[in-house]
Amino acid sequence: MNITLKCFAGLKRHLPPHAKANAAIVEVDAEMSVYQVIDFFKIDREEAYLVILNGVFVCPTERNSTILKDNDTLALWPEVAGG
Amino acid sequence: MALDKRMPGDMSDNDLLRYSRHIMLPEIDFEGQQKLLTAKILIIGVGGLGSPVALYLAASGIGEIIIADHDKVELNNLQRQIAYDEESLGQSKVASCADKMEKINSKIKVVQLDEKLTGQQLLSQVEVVDVVVDCTDNLTTRFEINQACVTHKKHLVSAAAIRWEGQISVYHCGDQNSPCYHCCYGMREGSREDSREELNQNCSNNGVLSPVVGVMGSLQAIEVIKLIIDKGDSLIGRVLLFDALSMQWETMQLPKNPDCSVCGRSC
Numbered sequence: 001m002n003i004t005l006k007c008f009a010g011l012k013r014h015l016p017p018h019a020k021a022n023a024a025i026v027e028v029d030a031e032m033s034v035y036q037v038i039d040f041f042k043i044d045r046e047e048a049y050l051v052i053l054n055g056v057f058v059c060p061t062e063r064n065s066t067i068l069k070d071n072d073t074l075a076l077w078p079e080v081a082g083g
Numbered sequence: 084m085a086l087d088k089r090m091p092g093d094m095s096d097n098d099l100l101r102y103s104r105h106i107m108l109p110e111i112d113f114e115g116q117q118k119l120l121t122a123k124i125l126i127i128g129v130g131g132l133g134s135p136v137a138l139y140l141a142a143s144g145i146g147e148i149i150i151a152d153h154d155k156v157e158l159n160n161l162q163r164q165i166a167y168d169e170e171s172l173g174q175s176k177v178a179s180c181a182d183k184m185e186k187i188n189s190k191i192k193v194v195q196l197d198e199k200l201t202g203q204q205l206l207s208q209v210e211v212v213d214v215v216v217d218c219t220d221n222l223t224t225r226f227e228i229n230q231a232c233v234t235h236k237k238h239l240v241s242a243a244a245i246r247w248e249g250q251i252s253v254y255h256c257g258d259q260n261s262p263c264y265h266c267c268y269g270m271r272e273g274s275r276e277d278s279r280e281e282l283n284q285n286c287s288n289n290g291v292l293s294p295v296v297g298v299m300g301s302l303q304a305i306e307v308i309k310l311i312i313d314k315g316d317s318l319i320g321r322v323l324l325f326d327a328l329s330m331q332w333e334t335m336q337l338p339k340n341p342d343c344s345v346c347g348r349s350c
Binding site: 006008009010012021022049050052055056057059060061075077078079080081082083 | 128130131132133217218219220221222225242243244245246247248249250266267268270289291296322324326328329331333334335336337338340342
């Protein structure tokens, strides 16, 4: 199945070469969980702290059980605490 | 003097002129400006974020602004902390920031807390204000501020910035259906063996683009004003994410975590 993977800030380096701006359509296996997709692209789970599936935050405790569907959009942002 | 007989929120001719560009806005009008003049807020941290928050809200006529910070102004602050200038070097941030705020607007009351606001002192200050603005630079303090706001059911306007990135949200800690800061970042609390990783998230370790804190701080000031005048759609339940390098904005819906250890059903 195809999903749109969006990576922001320092995570952008994980996007494939065909990415435009911060997003790329990527092919992943069906029934993959959020964490399986993050691991598939060799992204550090801690670094991708804010995980957003179709615009909604996915709590860390739900990232193993949340299964992606065809045409979903998964966006990843790092943690920010400075001020 | 006639000035002394006015009640908080009453406006002289000079006040009407000073705030005329607010009063022209139908969402603010005379009534909204009166609400701003009688509001009381707490700004924790007057660094990169806190500088624009403090200056814009002083200019906007917030009646009483408590500013808390225990730092002194250093040379490396001047790149982004716009409340300070070269004459501020070595001074306490709250004293220097209060001086700048009062030069902009001598009619407001600025309370200086030259200390690290924590524990009972934090709770006491949160209890007496309408809105709390988190402009601090570390997760530990942010968690404690969030807890205090949940305890006293206060609105919390929270932003953060680092490198080229910024994030902002508003937490309605008096609403049982609204998420709190811990619902979003709670898994970070106590998850590390030491504080090194957290410290690495500070601007001093990663750097930050000067205007990014200005953008995020200005957005905080906007959200504070909207809460006080009770107009518009606040960021409650949403986190706005900003990547300045690619100039992209994302909006993230943040559901309440029913198992949150701070605001969840067991609390």
